[in-house]
Amino acid sequence: MALLVLVAALAAACSDAVRPTPATSGPALAEQLIAGPLADQAGLGRLSPTCPDPGPLAVGTTFTCTATHAAQPGDPALQVHVAVKPDGHLALTTLNLITPAALPAYRTDAAAQVSRTVGADVAADAVDCGTAAVVVADDNVLLCKVTMGPGKVYDLRLTITDVNGRRFTAEVANPPRA
16 A cells, blocks of 8 residues: 555656656666655665666556665665656556555554454554565565564564555464564
């Protein structure tokens, strides 16, 4: 859900000033947008993007850029889908980013799934997935923890099937870690 806000904010930032021109190719412009507005909104710090050259740009042209970040050295690269819209602007959509604004919804949904699995109420605040932006790795797993009962902390594995749609399956490790 937060990723859609991120995309909407980027689309709003795309004015005539960010339309590709002969002096600014689509990939170069996408790299500027990723290093500028997207980096500001993603919560990952400085982004270093690389975009392939898709050839001549036309409406409907798409390509995927990657961006390394300084938030967690060694983390996977951010993936950004770029599409040329009918008005000539570029639309950017992150493919593997969970923003800090989206994490509370992940916690709430994870708590509901865990509650159904264990047959007991688990509050959203019992689930901890951190507070910083997360770039999801190729394994599509977000590692969290859930506290159930006094002092019983379990590893919680969220296997994500759709980052933007906030779809995942939750799996609680047994036995507890503490």
